[in-house]
Amino acid sequence: MTTISNDQSTPVNVALEVESLKKSFGGVAAVDGVSFSVEKGTITGLIGPNGAGKSTMVNLISGALKPDSGHIRLDGHGIGGLEPHQIGARGLIRTFQISREYPDMTVMENLIVSAANQGEKLINVCFRPSVGKKRDRELVERALYTLVTFGLYPLRNEYARNLSGGQKRLLELSRAVMADPKVLLLDEPMAGVNPALIEKLGEHIVGLNKELGTTFVLVEHNLEIVEKICSKVIVVALGTTLAVGTMAELRKNQAVVDAYLGGDVSERVGS
Amino acid sequence: MDIILGYVTTILVFFFTYNIFTLGLNIQFGYTGILNFTVITFMAIGGYVAGVLAMPKAAAGSGIYYILGLNLPWPIAALGGVLAAGLLGYLIGQIALKRLRSDYLAIVTLATGTLLYGLIGNGTSIFDGWQGLFNVPQPFAGFRTWTPLGYSIFFTIITAILFVLLWLFANRIYKSPLGRVMRAVRDDQDVVEAFGKNTFKVRMTAMVIGSMYVGVGGVLTIAYITALSPAGWTTGETFVVWAALLVGGRGNNFGAIVGSFLVAVVFNEATRYLPQIPAHPNLIPDIRYVLIGLAVILSVYFRPQGMFPEKKNTFLEVPLGDSSKAIEEHLGGLSKVGEQ
Numbered sequence: 001m002t003t004i005s006n007d008q009s010t011p012v013n014v015a016l017e018v019e020s021l022k023k024s025f026g027g028v029a030a031v032d033g034v035s036f037s038v039e040k041g042t043i044t045g046l047i048g049p050n051g052a053g054k055s056t057m058v059n060l061i062s063g064a065l066k067p068d069s070g071h072i073r074l075d076g077h078g079i080g081g082l083e084p085h086q087i088g089a090r091g092l093i094r095t096f097q098i099s100r101e102y103p104d105m106t107v108m109e110n111l112i113v114s115a116a117n118q119g120e121k122l123i124n125v126c127f128r129p130s131v132g133k134k135r136d137r138e139l140v141e142r143a144l145y146t147l148v149t150f151g152l153y154p155l156r157n158e159y160a161r162n163l164s165g166g167q168k169r170l171l172e173l174s175r176a177v178m179a180d181p182k183v184l185l186l187d188e189p190m191a192g193v194n195p196a197l198i199e200k201l202g203e204h205i206v207g208l209n210k211e212l213g214t215t216f217v218l219v220e221h222n223l224e225i226v227e228k229i230c231s232k233v234i235v236v237a238l239g240t241t242l243a244v245g246t247m248a249e250l251r252k253n254q255a256v257v258d259a260y261l262g263g264d265v266s267e268r269v270g271s
Numbered sequence: 272m273d274i275i276l277g278y279v280t281t282i283l284v285f286f287f288t289y290n291i292f293t294l295g296l297n298i299q300f301g302y303t304g305i306l307n308f309t310v311i312t313f314m315a316i317g318g319y320v321a322g323v324l325a326m327p328k329a330a331a332g333s334g335i336y337y338i339l340g341l342n343l344p345w346p347i348a349a350l351g352g353v354l355a356a357g358l359l360g361y362l363i364g365q366i367a368l369k370r371l372r373s374d375y376l377a378i379v380t381l382a383t384g385t386l387l388y389g390l391i392g393n394g395t396s397i398f399d400g401w402q403g404l405f406n407v408p409q410p411f412a413g414f415r416t417w418t419p420l421g422y423s424i425f426f427t428i429i430t431a432i433l434f435v436l437l438w439l440f441a442n443r444i445y446k447s448p449l450g451r452v453m454r455a456v457r458d459d460q461d462v463v464e465a466f467g468k469n470t471f472k473v474r475m476t477a478m479v480i481g482s483m484y485v486g487v488g489g490v491l492t493i494a495y496i497t498a499l500s501p502a503g504w505t506t507g508e509t510f511v512v513w514a515a516l517l518v519g520g521r522g523n524n525f526g527a528i529v530g531s532f533l534v535a536v537v538f539n540e541a542t543r544y545l546p547q548i549p550a551h552p553n554l555i556p557d558i559r560y561v562l563i564g565l566a567v568i569l570s571v572y573f574r575p576q577g578m579f580p581e582k583k584n585t586f587l588e589v590p591l592g593d594s595s596k597a598i599e600e601h602l603g604g605l606s607k608v609g610e611q
Contacts, residue, residue: 062465088467096465102458104522105451108586113455114466118448122476125447132448140586157585179466 014076015040015183015215016061016092021070021080022239023056030056032239033070038183038232043209043216045230045247047223049260053239054219055097058187062094063087074183089116091182097191099168101175103161107152110160110171111143112136114178143178150174150204166197173204183215184208190222198222202229223247235259273420280423282536284495287427287434288488289535292512293519293527294441295484301521301581302450303477304457305368306377309384310485311508313356315391315501317486318493319398321352322407325494336396337404345410349490356486357479364478368471372460384506392501403500410494430491437484441524444480446584453477454522507560511535514563518570520577529578538562 016038023031031053038044048054059065061072063084072080079087088094102110112118118139119132147153150170155163163171169189176184186205190198202225208214220226226233227247235242235250237259243250250256292310299305325348328340343351367379392401409422410429417425444450455463456470464470493499511534519530542559570577 064461064465083469084461084464085467085469088465090467093467094465096462100459100462102455102462104458104581105454106583106585109451109454109584112586113451113463116467118451120448120452120468120473122449122480125444125449129443129447135448136586140588144588157583159583 012076013040014038015042015074016217017071017073017076018057018061019071019073021057021060021072022068023053023060023065024068029239031060031067034236034240036234036241036244038215038217040215041209041213042232043205043218043230045226045233046217046219046236047221047226047233048236048242052236052259054236055187056239057236058094058185058219061087061185062092088179091180092185093176093179093181093183094185095172095176095187095189097188099165099172101160101163101168101171103159105160106157107147107160107163107171108140108143108156111146111175111178112139114175115139115142116179139178146174146177149207166193169193169197169201170204173201173208177208177212177214181214183217185217185219187219188221189218190220190225198225201225205229277420277423280420280427282540283427284423284430284491285539286532286536287430288491288495289512289515289531290434290528291437291488291491292485293515293531294437294524295481295488296512296516297481297521297524297527298441298444298453298484299477299481301516301523301527302445302457303453303474304373304460305474305478305481306373306380307478307481308377308381308513309363309387309506309509310512311504311506312384312387313359313482313485314489314492314508315499315504316359316387317352317356317489318499319352319391319404319489320355321348321490322404322493322499323398324348324351325408325410326404326406335399335402337399338397345408345494349410349487349494352490352493353483353486356489357483360479360482361475363482364475368474368478381506384509388501388504388506398499401501403498403503404493405498405500407493407497407499409497426495430495433487433491437487438524438528441484445524449473449476511560511563514567517577518566520579520581522581523577523579526577526579526581533566534563538566 014037018037019035020033021031021035022029022033034053034057046054046057056065060067063082063086067080070080071078074090074092077090079090079092102113105113117135119135124131144153147156150173152167152170152174155167160168160171173189189201193201205216205218206229209216218226218230230247232244233247233250234244235256242259243253243256245253292314296307296310299307323337323339324341324343325345326337326340327342329335329337363380363383366383367376371379391398394400398404411425412422452463452468452473456473460470515530515534516527518533519528520526538559542555542562545555545558548554
């Protein structure tokens with residue numbers, strides 16, 4: 001079992017650290033001792049062929065799945081085995097492969113409801129409604145500026161379900177910004193997105209990284225954008241770390257090329 | 272005149288009580304997306320517990336058996352009934368809300384309700400089994416000498432006041448940050464959880480508040496009718512409340528009122544005047560169910576959001592006058608938004 005440790009050995013500039021993480025489903029080891037670290041304020045890519053265990057890793061880090069063994073540390077504090085909401089509250093926010101907006105709420109509501117500490121306690125509803133109202137004014141202002149940044153301002157009072165696929169992607173990212181994350185874990189944010197918008201999403205990610213200092217972990221199949229915005233890329237295959245480096249370095253790495261081209265990996269994963 | 276007034280007050284009490292049920296279900300389902308398929312059980316528990324708290328000890332040899340019999344004054348008994356309904360909501364929530372959602376949650380609530388139905392019906396010493404409680408003292412009956420009509424009017428006013436208070440509170444929850452989080456949970460629980468909010472707690476809050484609402488309705492029912500037996504809270508009754516909410520408009524408390532009016536007053540009262548067919552004494556209540564079922568089918572088919580769908584919520588941007596202007600400038604006549 002994982003231990004919730006307060007390991008001081010983590011260097012101070014590391015935002016997220018994963019160490020010997022393992023998770024099996026039945027006899028299949030989906031994540032088999034993966035280790036990597038993500039430095040604060042960076043945009044780090046996490047790539048790997050299908051079946052490499054990327055999604056399982058995302059689910060383990062975000063608490064949707066519980067690891068069999070290993071450590072996950074956020075700012076040096078163990079988060080392995082915590083509930084998703086505990087991890088979210090500690091500042092690690094994830095997005096999902098498929099856009100998951102709140103369909104029956106407006107764009108504005110989608111943003112505001114994603115902020116931390118809205119005064120959503122029952123006691124406030126009963127006795128101190130002004131707490132929520134006061135906070136709402138701050139949040140409305142922040143949400144408006146965020147929406148302007150993402151070009152969604154004119155759609156603020158539209159139901160999120162009516163947005164186009166691309167707009168939903170922008171909404172997901174702007175919603176995540178409202179939560180003030182320390183680490184933003186994006187699970188294939190470019191999936192099903194046209195090239196022009198991929199470019200734009202990439203710009204937004206770089207912009208947020210520069211302006212707010214948010215650390216990004218980008219799980220992505222689109223290597224072009226990964227090369228463009230990620231300072232460091234981690235390659236995983238067969239549930240373990242295969243290589244770490246810049247995209248240019250990785251392109252020269254025979255093991256990485258083999259893994260992406262299939263070869264023995266597909267034989268073993270496909271079985 | 273008195274007969275008409277008496278009739279109207281009875282309908283009004285029924286209408287307000289039904290509204291309270293529907294508001295409770297709306298908080299659970301319309302706000303938070305909890306499929307509570309045993310709404311009526313909370314009405315029964317609220318009613319029964321208030322009943323046995325208000326009634327004197329069961330007389331030995333009378334053939335009537337029930338627990339407690341504390342002879343408490345009505346306000347305390349009523350509070351006890353409401354708290355009992357809330358506690359039952361909490362217990363069912365502990366079983367059903369922790370790991371389950373949508374249809375699985377619905378199955379568990381339905382099963383729990385059925386278990387309690389069997390338990391209360393067959394366990395004659397709890398609430399007098401299938402026979403049920405009767406001769407429950409009415410609230411404030413000894414307060415003054417009431418004429419039957421006077422008391423009915425008095426009771427209607429109490430019910431109306433309670434309804435208005437509960438209506439205001441339900442709207443307050445809806446507009447609050449808590450209500451907003453509840454609706455987000457309804458829309459996508461996993462995402463709310465990923466954003467660092469304890470969705471179990473949010474759902475439990477909605478479950479307990481909704482159960483207490485239905486409990487209030489149960490207390491009012493037993494206090495007005497002075498009796499309650501399992502025949503009065505069969506599983507079918509749960510779906511009448513559901514029908515009211517779905518036809519009226521889930522997520523919209525005004526829709527809940529309209530639905531209650533349609534289902535509890537129009538269908539119920541209109542079918543009462545159909546000619547009785549002696550050979551089929553159950554035909555009229557059955558016709559009522561058929562009509563309600565038809566209303567649900569038509570509503571789901573033609574107007575799935577209900578007659579009064581949930582309203583769009585906008586935020587006051589007035590205090591931001593200057594910044595909104597700045598925003599417009601910043602946009603610089605941007606015509607195209609987002610990307611397709």
